Every structure is written in C-alpha cells, then in structure tokens.
Amino acid sequence: MTAGKQWSGEAIEAALAAQGIALAPGRGERLAGGLQALLGASASDPLRESLEFDADPPGFLLAIQRCKTR
Amino acid sequence: MSDPALFSLAQAAQAVRAGRISPDELLRASRARIERWQPRINAFVSLESDVEARRPGALFGVPLAHKDMFYRAGRVSSCGSKILRGWVANKTSTALARLDAAGALDIGRLNMSEFAYGPTGHNEHWGDCRNPWNADYITGGSSSGSGASVAARLVFGALGSDTGGSVRLPASACGVSGLKTTWGRVSRHGAMPLCASLDTIGPLARSAEDCALILGAIAGHDARDPLSSQQPVPDYVALISKGPPLKVALSSSWIERDVDPEVAAATLAAAAVLRASGATLIEVEPPDFDTLSAHCLVVMQAEASAQHAGWMRERPHDYSSAVRARLEAGYAIPATAYLEALRLRAAWLERFCATTLAGADLYLLPGIAVRIPTRTQTGPQGGPAMPQLLGEVTRLTRWVNYLGVPALVVPCGFDSRGLPISVQFVGRPFAEATLLAAGHAFQRETDWHQRVPA
Numbered sequence: 029m030t031a032g033k034q035w036s037g038e039a040i041e042a043a044l045a046a047q048g049i050a051l052a053p054g055r056g057e058r059l060a061g062g063l064q065a066l067l068g069a070s071a072s073d074p075l076r077e078s079l080e081f082d083a084d085p086p087g088f089l090l091a092i093q094r095c096k097t098r
Numbered sequence: 099m100s101d102p103a104l105f106s107l108a109q110a111a112q113a114v115r116a117g118r119i120s121p122d123e124l125l126r127a128s129r130a131r132i133e134r135w136q137p138r139i140n141a142f143v144s145l146e147s148d149v150e151a152r153r154p155g156a157l158f159g160v161p162l163a164h165k166d167m168f169y170r171a172g173r174v175s176s177c178g179s180k181i182l183r184g185w186v187a188n189k190t191s192t193a194l195a196r197l198d199a200a201g202a203l204d205i206g207r208l209n210m211s212e213f214a215y216g217p218t219g220h221n222e223h224w225g226d227c228r229n230p231w232n233a234d235y236i237t238g239g240s241s242s243g244s245g246a247s248v249a250a251r252l253v254f255g256a257l258g259s260d261t262g263g264s265v266r267l268p269a270s271a272c273g274v275s276g277l278k279t280t281w282g283r284v285s286r287h288g289a290m291p292l293c294a295s296l297d298t299i300g301p302l303a304r305s306a307e308d309c310a311l312i313l314g315a316i317a318g319h320d321a322r323d324p325l326s327s328q329q330p331v332p333d334y335v336a337l338i339s340k341g342p343p344l345k346v347a348l349s350s351s352w353i354e355r356d357v358d359p360e361v362a363a364a365t366l367a368a369a370a371v372l373r374a375s376g377a378t379l380i381e382v383e384p385p386d387f388d389t390l391s392a393h394c395l396v397v398m399q400a401e402a403s404a405q406h407a408g409w410m411r412e413r414p415h416d417y418s419s420a421v422r423a424r425l426e427a428g429y430a431i432p433a434t435a436y437l438e439a440l441r442l443r444a445a446w447l448e449r450f451c452a453t454t455l456a457g458a459d460l461y462l463l464p465g466i467a468v469r470i471p472t473r474t475q476t477g478p479q480g481g482p483a484m485p486q487l488l489g490e491v492t493r494l495t496r497w498v499n500y501l502g503v504p505a506l507v508v509p510c511g512f513d514s515r516g517l518p519i520s521v522q523f524v525g526r527p528f529a530e531a532t533l534l535a536a537g538h539a540f541q542r543e544t545d546w547h548q549r550v551p552a
Contacts, residue, residue: 039430051426
C-alpha cells in the first residue's frame, strides 16, 4: 500500500502557506522527500487492512487498561 | 567513599535520615562538583542560590535538579528556547510540587534541547550540553542536562520528559538509569507540552533503585491533568527486590544482525547476567519497530506543530534551523494520516502484549542500536548522512512512546571509545515496578552504573 501521489516541494510550500506558515528558503524539496518516506512507512502498516470501522483514538485508553500488568 | 556527592540517591537519603550527614553537606558536595564540571559539560542553565530543606519526606535534603521545562511559580522556565528566554511561570508543576513534598532540594534548572524537540542535546540558544565521558560526543536529548548532570554526579537525580526517547536517549548516552513511564502514570500539569498523545515524565538517576524512589514521589493521579491515570501507585522501592523470577523476552538473532556489534555484545551479555540471576530468557520475533516508529513520528510531528503554530506564524526565525525544520514538516501531515495512526494504536498495543510479551514480563533490547555519535556528526555541520544517523539513534525508543508503555534503560557496558552502552527493558502498561526490579537485579550483579566519568 502506498501513501498516494508523490509530495513535491511546491506542494509542501502550498500546504504550509495555506496555514500561514512560511517555509524556510530551499527546504521544500528536502521536506517532501522525508514526508513521502514517513507517510509511506505509516501507510504500509500491516494492521491497517484489519482496522475495525469502530476503532477510534480514545480506544487506546481502554486498551491500556486491558493490557496493564496484573 | 569520601565524597558524599558520589552516594546513590538512596544512600544519600538514608544518610540524612540517620543523621550521618546534613542536607547542607550534601548541597555543598553537589555545588563543588558543579563548579568543577559545569564549564566542561554545560549541564545547568541556572543555579538556585537560596536552597533549603524544608519538608521531611523520603527525599529529605537530597539535591536534585530538573530539565528546564518543569514550571515553578515565580521562576523562569526557558524550555531550552530563545522564545521563552526569561519567561516566568505562573504555576508549579505537579511533579516538582510532589518532589518538594518529599523533601527534595531543587538546586537549579538543567539544559535541554530546544522545546524538548531534538534527540541529541544540541542547543544553539543555550549552548550544547556535552557528554561527561567525552565532550566531543552527544549527551542525547532532549533531557540532555538531566543525563549529563546525573552522570557527572552533580545531582542525585533529575526529572526529564520522554516523547520519543528524551529520557532514555540521554540516560543511555551518559551511562545512567532512566525510566520512561506509562503514558498517564505521572501528571504533566505544569510541564511544557510537546505532544499530548505521547508526552511522559520520568526520572534519570544513578540506579534503578534511585529511579524507584523518585517515581514513588511523583506518580499518581492529578485532577489538573485529566489524562493522568487513577491506577494505584505501588511501593516501587519495596517491590524492587520482590517477586518471582523474571521472564525476559528478547530477539537475539535480530540483535546480532541489526545492531552495532559492540552494542549487540553488551546487550546479549546483559541478558546473560539476568539469566544467571534466575531469569528465564524467551526468544521472540522483534516488534515492527519501523512501522511503530513511523506512526509515532506522524503523531509527534502533527501535535508538536499544532502546539507551536502561533509562534511558527509570528516568529519562525526565533527557532533554531533544526527545530524549525522539524516543525515545518508537521504542517504537511494529513489529518487523516494523523488520526489513522491514533486509531491503530490500541491494536498495536494489544498485539505487543499478546505476542511479544505473551509469555514474558518484559522485552529486552538495546537503548540505542548504534554507538553514540559525535556532536559534529549530528549537528549543523553533520552533512547528508545526518538524518539517517539520527534515525538510527532514535530507532529503538520511539516505538515505545507510540505504544504508551513503560521502559527502563540502564548502563550495561562501554564501547571501545569509552562511551556508554545501555540495555532497555520494555513492559506492559503500569509495569514500572517489574522493570525497576529487573534493573535492580541487573545492577546487583554489575557495576556499570557505579562508574563515574573522570
């Protein structure tokens, strides 16, 4: 599984500009490469296919309770 | 032992309780070492002039100091930054208040990575913190001053924070014991936030027993941190020598194949020490470190960048180039990727406990998979190899924060250059007592934790 379309320096710059963040000069391409690799690694998670529709972030608090040491 | 600054925290507290030494004598001993070491390692950013033992308790009269991100009302907390230089806190962190209540002395504020967002100990605003074993090498970060000051025996213990390894990396690189606590075990009220889903607070000290003493003082629910747990706080010190023989999971083949040879040898030797002391070793497949680390980084970058959005819009030039670059990256994380990483978190925690820890009390692995790099290799002049090297330094810590579980690092040797090597024990949620018992069992059989830099 991939993270989708390749990120580019221009896309990074535009994404940040839309949030009012000024990208340091010349950094877009470098960030794009790193972001592509990171999102690709996250998206290739083998558990992603079996993630239950009902799973939500606060479910982690319940998992901590279920898994805690006895 | 003639210099009381070389006592363990447990020994120092006991000596004060027994009247064999006064808090003033301990304080003088600490200050004498600070005077000698501070120019070499830059561990402190500020020293308190007015320190007095006021409250009786388990840590009465013992000098501690803490990462400069734990607020104390009326005192400056600069958080390693230019932006907050001179900023005065209007509240006291729960962790500091609880150490006060235990009678500990807070003798100064310790250097740290800018906003706790860097794994090496570099800091262009306050000066790099330097490794007491060799000043050319990194201390690890972000709790750099905590690791360096405990290693050099300037203080008996220190608080750090751990969002992706920031207690364990400096503890590992400086050769001290460091505990990353279960997410929610210690209140974060009044501690500088970085990433709400990952931030934890924990001690760095001279031994597992010393970590147990500090944890016992700071752990427990706090209504001012709604994410702090209601889980009862056990007597960590009493439990450190109790319990059945440990079952220790590890992945020997993976360690031999994927870890620096000197680090691998020391790690496997540590496992052998535990086996000789009665533990059972169980070979398991390693967790998927890289996927878990990627999820951790997605969450970390998104949350840290959101936390800093105001200053990043208004004064981005007041961040160091390295921290600004890390923050910039977070604004491009898609919200869906962030939330998907959080939705997967429960499944990964349950898998870790049901597979890696299925028949074991803890999972053993190195604290850092590579030998400690130099400050030059990992600093502004680090060159194109630096991102990969930083990734290797943090490879074995971030996955633990994603799972929210506790982890203890203790020193287990030195490499051929004389830099420390550490072993890491990772447990189930709230298994701090088990990890501390393992560390204590290891430290009863070894003296790596008693080595002091010259």
